[in-house]
Amino acid sequence: MIRVAVLASGRGSNLQALLDAAAAGQIEAQVTLVISDNPQARALERARRHGVEAVVVPRAAFPSREAMEDHIAGLIEARNIDLIVLAGYMRLLGKKFVERFYGRIINIHPSLLPAFPGLEAQRQALEYGVKITGCTVHFVDAGMDTGPIILQAAVPVEENDTVETLAARILEQEHRLLPAAVQLFAAGRLVLEGRRVKILTGAEGREAGR
Numbered sequence: 001m002i003r004v005a006v007l008a009s010g011r012g013s014n015l016q017a018l019l020d021a022a023a024a025g026q027i028e029a030q031v032t033l034v035i036s037d038n039p040q041a042r043a044l045e046r047a048r049r050h051g052v053e054a055v056v057v058p059r060a061a062f063p064s065r066e067a068m069e070d071h072i073a074g075l076i077e078a079r080n081i082d083l084i085v086l087a088g089y090m091r092l093l094g095k096k097f098v099e100r101f102y103g104r105i106i107n108i109h110p111s112l113l114p115a116f117p118g119l120e121a122q123r124q125a126l127e128y129g130v131k132i133t134g135c136t137v138h139f140v141d142a143g144m145d146t147g148p149i150i151l152q153a154a155v156p157v158e159e160n161d162t163v164e165t166l167a168a169r170i171l172e173q174e175h176r177l178l179p180a181a182v183q184l185f186a187a188g189r190l191v192l193e194g195r196r197v198k199i200l201t202g203a204e205g206r207e208a209g210r
């Protein structure tokens with residue numbers, strides 16, 4: 001069973017998907033820490049309801065982003081966290097933090113990367129006019145949504161889609177994709193090879209874990 005920390009700034013529906021998957025025994029992972037930069041984040045409430053430690057780390061309490069991230073790193077290391085999941089964490093992580101945990105931080109993004117990185121990916125896709133978009137789980141590097149891709153799911157854009165209807169259909173896929181990626185990591189099935197992520201079979205993953 002791996003120990004997971006989730007960083008979230010808002011609603012926390014992807015956090016909820018992980019909490020539910022863990023409670024249902026669908027993933028060999030336990031969310032043991034939730035950190036938010038936003039004291040109002042619903043993610044905090046969801047964590048507490050599941051008996052998960054929830055900590056607010058407001059940017060304003062620190063002289064710099066680096067100081068804030070050093071504090072977050074300290075919380076994570078003190079709790080023997082195996083995997084850090086960014087689930088709607090609305091801040092870019094600095095190079096120092098990313099290097100410290102490289103290969104152990106993943107993010108969920110609501111587009112088929114490398115298309116439409118950054119904010120409002122669903123609106124960007126709709127306005128661009130693509131017929132297919134989706135979501136991506138990737139390892140985090142110091143860029144904006146640029147790290148090695150683990151899993152992607154496609155979602156067709158429908159004729160009458162608004163940003164809201166499209167975002168809702170993408171979100172359904174996010175809630176499936178994120179627990180799936182966490183499980184692959186937990187089972188030792190992800191191998192980072194430069195920009196590519198190799199996905200081992202279950203047997204290969206167990207062998208590699210020995």
Ligand code: GRF
Nearest residue numbers: 011012013014088108109110
């Ligand atoms: C999701 O669309 C995720 O892909 C993006 O931010 C949103 C977070 O939603 N990074 P929630 O807080 O998990 O409900």
